[in-house]
Amino acid sequence: MxxxxxxxxxxxxxxxxxxxxxxxxxxxxxxxxxxxxxxxxxxxxxxxxxxxxxxxxxxxxxxxxxxxxxxxxxxxxxxxxxxxxxxxxxxxxxxxxxxxxxxxxxxxxxxxxxxxxxxxxxxxxxxxxxxxxxxxLHALKIFKRVLTDRKEQLVLSFLFILFVLTIISFIMFYAEHDAQPDKFSSIPATMWWGIATITTVGYGDMVPITALGKFLGGLFAIAGVGLLALPAGILSSGFFELLHVDKSKEVKKCPHCGKEIHE
Missing domain, CATH: 1.20.120.350 (Voltage-gated potassium channels. Chain C)
Incomplete structure (x- = not known):
């Protein structure tokens, strides 16, 4: 050699x-x-x-x-x-x-x-x-395969989350801007509140104080749990299908010559 x-x-x-x-x-x-x-x-x-x-x-x-x-x-x-x-x-x-x-x-x-x-x-x-x-690491290879197989569904789910985030930030900006112009100063600034809310982190640096703002904040917080479950569900189903594939359908190969083994 x-x-x-x-x-x-x-x-x-x-x-x-x-x-x-x-x-x-x-x-x-x-x-x-x-x-x-x-x-x-x-x-x-x-x-x-x-x-x-x-x-x-x-x-x-x-x-x-x-x-x-x-x-x-x-x-x-x-x-x-x-x-x-x-x-x-x-x-x-x-x-x-x-x-x-x-x-x-x-x-x-x-x-x-x-x-x-x-x-x-x-x-x-x-x-x-x-x-x-x-x-x-074999585990990372499996993760890469799942991301590759489910990339279209993941992209669609993240685009949907971004769409909802933009809509709720747009509405929240007009609901809170007059009451808190220093914090809800623009729609991009309001999107920071939306991200903290949709992820249920709730930093507390931006909090709605109007009745409409509190109502929208509550709805968005509840909806956020389901929205973030979309990519998680896609990944979990991908892992399940990959790890629980029907072994009987897999082609068995000889470890020495690499040819298929027939029963």
């Missing part, structure tokens, strides 16, 4: 591997989780002042590790028949969502030599490292 083939089997979770592949997978996930914890703890002033050198060293190690991992993936991806062409295949893989996430997990940090305050936003790019775990 060539070194490139070994790298591909080690880095690609969809390929069946041995002990070495499982060890690397565990190590990679551990590095990602520890990195996210480091970003969180680094935001605590006391911890940052005491352990700043440790955070910097761990960040440096993480950047180098993810850089080498990305280079290894680009180098070995030609072992996949879909990306078998040396140049076009690698360029095609580099445009894939997970490959872009891999790149964003480390690339911005090579620009830290630019002394500009706005580059501190690159610290948020560390969150992309969390998405790297997605390729190793």
């Amino acid at each position: 060539t070194i490139r083939r070994r790298l591909y089997l080690t880095l690609e979770p969809t390929e069946k591997g041995g002990v070495l592949e499982r060890i690397f997978e565990f190590f990679l996930i551990s590095i990602i989780i520890l990195n996210i914890f480091a970003v969180i703890l680094d935001s605590v002033a006391e911890l940052r002042s005491k352990h700043d050198a440790l955070f910097v060293k761990f960040e440096f190690f993480t950047i180098i590790f993810f850089t080498l991992e990305y280079i290894a993936r680009i180098y070995s991806i030609v072992e996949n028949p879909e990306y078998s062409e040396p140049v076009k295949g690698r360029l095609k893989y580099m445009r894939q969502p997970m490959a872009i996430i891999d790149l964003l997990a480390f690339l911005p940090f090579y620009f830290v030599f630019i002394d500009l305050r706005f580059l501190r936003i690159f610290r948020l790019m560390s969150l992309f490292r969390l998405f790297k775990i997605a390729r190793y």
